[in-house]
Structure formats: C-alpha cells, structure tokens
Amino acid sequence: MTSKTLDSFLNDSILDLKERGLYNEIDAVEGANGPVIQIQGKELINLSSNNYLGLATDERLKHVAKAAIESHGVGAGAVRTINGTLDLHITLEDKIAAFKGTEAAISYQSGFNCNMAAISAVMDKHDAILSDSLNHASIIDGCRLSKAKIIRFEHSDMDDLRTKAKEAVASGQYNKIMVITDGVFSMDGDIAKLPEIVEIAEAYDLITYVDDAHGSGVTGKGAGTVKHFGLQDKIDFQMGTLSKAIGVVGGYVAGKANLINWLKVSSRPFLFSTAVSPADAIASTKAIELLMESTELNERLWENGNYLKEGLKKIGFSIGNSETPITPCIIGDEKAAQQFSKRLFEEGVYAKSIVFPTVPRGTGRVRNMPTAAHTKEMLDESIAVYEKVGKEMGLI
Template sequence: MSNVLNEFLTTNLTELKENGLYNEINVVQGANGAKITIDGKELINLSSNNYLGLATNERLKTVAKQAIDSHGVGAGAVRTINGTLDLHIELEEALAKFKGTEAAIAYQSGFNCNMAAISAVMNKNDAILSDELNHASIIDGCRLSKAKIIRVNHSDMADLRAKAKAAVESGLYNKVMYITDGVFSMDGDVAKLPEIVEIAQEFDLITYVDDAHGSGVMGKGAGTVKHFGLQDKIDFQIGTLSKAIGVVGGYVAGTKDLIDWLKVASRPFLFSTSLAPGDTKAITEALSILTESTELHDKLWENGDYLKQGLKELGFDIGHSETPITPCIIGDEKTTQQFSKRLMEEGVYAKSIVFPTVPKGTGRVRNMPTAAHTTDMLDEALAAYAKVGRELNIIK
C-alpha cells in the first residue's frame, strides 16, 4: 500500500474512533423485520426504514419469484437500449397514478434520482435554494449540476422568501429551483409545502420535493405532496422504493414532458442497467397493497404515537417530530454510542446517529417503529430505554 494512503487511513480512522464518530456495521442474519438477529441474538428492531413491513411481505415475495421465472434475474441492459421491460412500464404507470401525476420514471435508487434529476435540469447558469437539512443525495445532486447553491435556513419561510427574491431579482440566473425533503429523516418534521408553493408561485421557482421518508407514510400512503393536495403545484416529486415500499429503487413523478426529458438527459437512466424484474414486480405489488387499504399506514402511525408517548413520559428529549420517526436526542457523541450499545445488550437494536449525519453535539438514537411491531415489542423496548436511560443518567 502507498505510504501516503496508509498514513491518511490510519490517522483519520483513529481520529473517528477517539471522538465517538466511527460507525460499526452490524450484520443482520436473515430478514430485516420487526425483530432481527445479530451475532445470534434476537433483537427488537427500531432502526429499519421498512416502515410498513413490506420488505418481508408474502405477496411481494410471491410476485418477485414469478417475475424471476418469467423475465430472469436481471434486465440485461440500460433502459435506452433494450433494458426497458413491460414490467417497467407497468410500474411507472402505477407510480404516476399513485402520486397523482401525468407520468413517472423509475431509477435504481433514491440516491440516483437526485443525482439524475437535478443535473438534468439545472446547470451553471442557474441557482438552487436548498434547505440546510436536506439529505446528502440532494447535496451531491446539487453539486453535480454546477448550479449556484444557496443554503436556506431549515423550514424558515422568511429566509426562503428573502433568498428567493434576491436570487431572482439579481438577474444572474436563468432558472431558480427550491429543493426540500418532504419529511426530514433525522428529526421527523414535515416541510411547509403550502407556504413553499406560495413563495414559489410569487417568484416562479421550480419546486422539488424529495419524499423518501414521506411516501407510504404521509397522505394515507401517497406522500407529503398528496397530504397537502399539491400534486399540480410541485414540479418534481422524488422518492425511494426501498423504505415504506419495501424493495429497492427510486422514482421521479411529474408532467409527461418532464419525464420525457429525464429519459433523454438523466445520466443514471442512460448509463446504468435498469431495475431487476423481480424487484420491479414487487414494487408494483406494494403499490397495489397501499392502494387497496390504509391498514398498514394506520398501524404505522398507531405504533409511532405509542412509542413517542412512552419515551416522552420517561423523560427523553424526542424533539419535534411530526411523523412516526422518533429521535431520542442525547447530545454527546460518545454517550450516544454507549447508549445504543447498552440498548443492544438489553435486546433492542436502535442505532446511534452522530456527525456527519447530524450536526456535532446533537447525537441521537433514531427510532423507527413500523407497522409490523406489536404493542408487546414496543413495551419491551420502552422498558430497555428506561433501564439504560437511568443507568447513564440521561433520564431520572
């Protein structure tokens, strides 16, 4: 190994470990459900984004197996050559209907969506207003576009208005876009979409909502944009198919012209092999389940409210979440890591989240109850939280 590389790796890995910022990866043995097995020990799982429990759903597994038998394990090519299967068209039609738009396009991941869509429309002659707590994939997508990035204070509508006015009236940019998460994954708060739309209309901003944590969760499952009834006001609806939907991939939903443009201008669509047949069919089946009933959605919210109330009564700082996402904010990174490890020893898997995922000094354990959890499981988790919280002097 190069001496320079070896010195770089040793120095930086040591620094991360000394400051409580090194992330140890746990290997799950088996399926990622309401309970998981790590190192042979069964744990109540509060760290999965499998919001509706669909990752292990029998209907999804059945259709995925059937699609593998009929279409193979891989699509075999990029979408623009001969990697567009009838299953992809079926999925995209279902996605558009689900999101309430004219059309939709599927990608290999939610991260890919932001790398694809932003740079396909925005360039060095444009400006992007971006909420300061936006997901890393949005930040990277903005950088890739080479547009001027203007950071906006989190959910601060006065700041958005002022910066939108300055950007538009400067005359420096051909287009100005505002990008926000629909639901913010670390705090569980929801974007102020009605106010955002009002400002966007005033200054002719392009609107872009990444609803990775809102799809399947907000709007009776259809997402944050649908929750506010703004399908005809938001230009880009972005999301993942790997969280509430339970599979893998991502999508962009919008007008037919927008989707047609992405098919000829977005690089991940042009240069990466398309979604596998089994995954594609499973996603379409998941959308069917969400369209048929709100049972899973309703159970998710019931469990989320139950866990929130229990943690709050114990005295934990759970922030200002408006969704089932429930952070326990500890603060100090080392204490946060210790708290998570002790919970694991007590039978609860709740992963510590520290810098750079969240700002320094705001370390937290992010809890994600799902529709698959039972009340007994949540009670067991709360008992572990009480024991470890008092042991570490986090609560009284």
C-alpha cells in the first residue's frame, strides 16, 4: 500500500498547477529532432529545440558515432577516475580547450552536472557567490550545493553588482567571492555584460564563472560569448554544454590547467558517475572540429534568427530584448501562453509555452528557436501561422 500522505500531496499539487496554467505536458517526438518533427503522427515545423546548428542529425556526426561504437563499445564502462577515461575523452577535452582558448578542459555527463560539480568543488560555506537574478536553475542549484552565501544582483545591472561586490569584500566575512552569470540568457536571448563584469571582478578580486550553454556555437562566430568579447584570458571558469549547438550530450568546464586538475580530483559528478559514451565523445569532438573549420552553420543560424524576429515583430508580437537567435513571444498570462502554444500545434507549428518557474510569473511566453537547418519557407509558414493564431486570440 502506498502512502496516503504522498498520494494526497501529489494529487493536490498537480491539480493546483493545472488550475494555474503551470502544468507542463510532455510530448514525445517520433523520430529525429530536426527542423521538422512528428508528434502524435502530426508533422510540425519545430521551433522549440536547442539544436541550434542542426548538428544533432548531421551525417558526419552520425558516421563517427557509429565507428566509435564498433571500436569502443556503447558505454565507457566505469567512472573517469577508475578506468572509464577512454582516449576519446582525452581527445574531446583537448579539442574543447583549443576551441575555448584555454589551457585545459574537463568533460561531464551534462551541462547541469557541470554547475553542480564545478561550483561546489571550489566554493564552500566560508565563501560568497554573486549571482545574476536570471541565472539558470543549474547555477542556482550548484550555488546552493556549495553552501556559500548567495548574493543575488539585479539582472545585468552592473551598478548593483559593483555595490554588492564592494559590500561583500568590505564585510571581511568571506575567504573567496565568485561572480557567476549565464553568457546568453536562454529565456530572453540577451547577452551578459562580460567586459563590465570582468572590470568589476578585477577591482575586487572576484573569481569569474560564465555558463555559456546557450552561447557556445552561437555567439563569437560559434566560439562562444567569452571569445566574442576576447576575454578567454580573463574568465576563470568557462562552462558549456555539448547538447545544444554541439548537438550531442554532455558538458564541460574550460580554464587554467590547475583548475581542471582540481576539478578532476574534487568534483563529485566526475568522481562518482560513469563517463559519456564513446559515440557521444567522438561526435562532440567532430562537431567542435566543424565549428573551428567553418562559420557557415553559425552564419545561417543568425540569418534565420534575424529573419524570424523581423517577421514576428512586423505582425505585432513582443519579442523582448533578445540579442541572439533566441526569439521569445511574450504573452504574459500563463494560461494564454499555453493556449497559444496549443493552437500553434494544431496549425502545424511546434513552439512550446514557457511559464513559471522557468520564467517569472506573469511573463508566460512561447520561446522560438530557429536553427541553421530551417529553410526560409518553413519560417514564412511559421510566421503566417503566428499571425493567424495571434489575431484569433486577440494577441496582436
């Protein structure tokens, strides 16, 4: 017999979320996650994936992944510190370091794991972390795990950051102080003010940490937000994911060799979780090689992003202050955002609604992610559907 207390909690909580328009229905994609997908037997233009460059279905990545399965098997077989470090993992980490312009890099099983691993390996209860108020959930959880004092500063507000950094240093309470920010904020598409952050960090001797999960492959002609600003020698931690623009799965931290050496002996997901598969490692390496060799996919991504933005703005949608291809259509009311997403689905466009707690209450939206793999015809069709549904619902 299951717990009546648990059943009551779950039933009441799920009902409450549904009544407030905050319950997320999960759809299964039937096949590959490309520019066009199939869900429930229906073909849809896909504007919800993070497959920014279309590499998740790239034939070159599939080829090397298949070869790696033949040569190395389907799994790493152990944690990295026993005998789960394959030559393919070393090759991947060397390639990441070259890509990011750092001395070394360490790879993890996911981007979320990176933030859980790296922050808590360096920061502890005697330290403080200055964290942007819109930082990703994995940063927030990583900060909490470290037990450091978390000091939030207003989103991209450099005056607030400077004031709070000055106060933290003057208090004399902390051994180390870190400032941590997303490079690209995934729900609004704006870019962190890294030059100003570095200036403040240098003035107050702050450790700098940039989560560039949505910047790698996108900003800096593909090399990321840190390189976009030419700050690879100024940022202590460059964290990123291999599951978005890179198209595979996993994450990494790039930085000085002594930092990476420390993470290899102290970060718990590295120590206690089996490494990514050989196929994932070699496919990620191949994707990074492609980005280092050519900016073609990156340029196509930006071209498509700008095209969709202009089209949605022209018909009257609010897309916020995005500086990247990430294109939010901000609706406001959570139930309206979910209904809007549902109607888009019915008309052949898959654009998932994003509501609290992923975004602040009252800022429900549909987040659009045009990729390098979309054609102009797909984007034109999507804009036409947005106009039809938007007018029908009185949103434009």
